[in-house]
Amino acid sequence: MQWRFLMYVVVGASGNTGSVVANQLLAQGKKVRIIGRNAAHLQPLSAKGADIVLADVSDAAELVQAFQNGESAYVMIPPDPARVDVRDFQGRVTDAIAMAVEKSGIKNVVALSSIGADQKSGTGPVVGLYELEQKLNRIQNVNVLSLRAGYFMENALAQIGAIKMMGSAIGPLRPDLKLAMIAARDIGVAAANALLRLEFRGKQTQELHGQRDLDYTEATRIIAQAIAKPDLKYIQGSRDQLRKAMVQMGMSDNFAGLILEMSDALNSGHMKPLEARSARNTTPTSFETFVAESFVPAYQHQQAA
Numbered sequence: 001m002q003w004r005f006l007m008y009v010v011v012g013a014s015g016n017t018g019s020v021v022a023n024q025l026l027a028q029g030k031k032v033r034i035i036g037r038n039a040a041h042l043q044p045l046s047a048k049g050a051d052i053v054l055a056d057v058s059d060a061a062e063l064v065q066a067f068q069n070g071e072s073a074y075v076m077i078p079p080d081p082a083r084v085d086v087r088d089f090q091g092r093v094t095d096a097i098a099m100a101v102e103k104s105g106i107k108n109v110v111a112l113s114s115i116g117a118d119q120k121s122g123t124g125p126v127v128g129l130y131e132l133e134q135k136l137n138r139i140q141n142v143n144v145l146s147l148r149a150g151y152f153m154e155n156a157l158a159q160i161g162a163i164k165m166m167g168s169a170i171g172p173l174r175p176d177l178k179l180a181m182i183a184a185r186d187i188g189v190a191a192a193n194a195l196l197r198l199e200f201r202g203k204q205t206q207e208l209h210g211q212r213d214l215d216y217t218e219a220t221r222i223i224a225q226a227i228a229k230p231d232l233k234y235i236q237g238s239r240d241q242l243r244k245a246m247v248q249m250g251m252s253d254n255f256a257g258l259i260l261e262m263s264d265a266l267n268s269g270h271m272k273p274l275e276a277r278s279a280r281n282t283t284p285t286s287f288e289t290f291v292a293e294s295f296v297p298a299y300q301h302q303q304a305a
Helices: 018-027 039-046 060-067 086-104 126-137 153-166 184-197 216-226 239-248 253-268 287-304
Strands: 007-011 031-036 051-054 072-075 108-114 143-149 169-171 179-182 203-208 212-214 234-236
Touching: 007 018, 018 031, 018 039, 018 184, 031 039, 031 060, 039 051, 060 086, 072 086, 072 184, 086 126, 086 253, 108 126, 108 184, 126 143, 126 203, 143 184, 153 169, 153 216, 153 287, 169 216, 169 239, 179 184, 179 203, 184 203, 216 234, 216 287, 239 253
Parallel strands: 007 031, 007 072, 031 051, 072 108, 108 143, 143 203, 169 234
Antiparallel strands: 179 212
């Protein structure tokens, strides 16, 4: 019989959520294996005791090997905005993750998903998360918790360039659309807690709604106050205007189109939370805190540059 370490495997450990998961587990003295392609990006976690495995998350053979001897895992599809065929990449990563889970005998998986992953089409990049959920749920003898997170507060960082160039915040979402906005770090904490407690059994989903719902009108007002631009407004831009701007920012045309499709799904209600807000799906970080701790320093850095 093969001896199994009580080890946690973390995919995307240098990212906004995976780094939090890994740090939380390491802080509890757990054995953690982190998977990535860039050793330098993973070095801070290695210095804390994490075991680094360099692997391509879209390569099934490499990922199967990386998952060996793991007991529980945090998995996600790394975003790649410059990818010319995003859905193909998502499909290859999803297949590799599913094979790694099945072949390695991992017992427990927490997967980063999204609100809207209940829909199999029309939600842009979230369709890839629908497919990730479906493939993980078909694997027998593994407990899977899919965390359907709300709209990342980090998306607002893209407004720094818009404010500098246009003097206003601009985006594809309706100015009055209430969003379940969440800080990435709260997702990481929720995922780590789920892995530490292991209270989920079978195949489950859980939504994460952030601290409260707010629209981009209110979000822009909070940003305006924090950066001392009281006249700052939010504008819902045209599709052509926004697509060109996103490509200029470094996104592929394919990725930009998927983001606009997701925005349409949010605007129309095709993509929305299924759970009522509760203590279970509410997380602590407010948008005001995010703006003070993340947006303002990034904005000041860009202004100085």
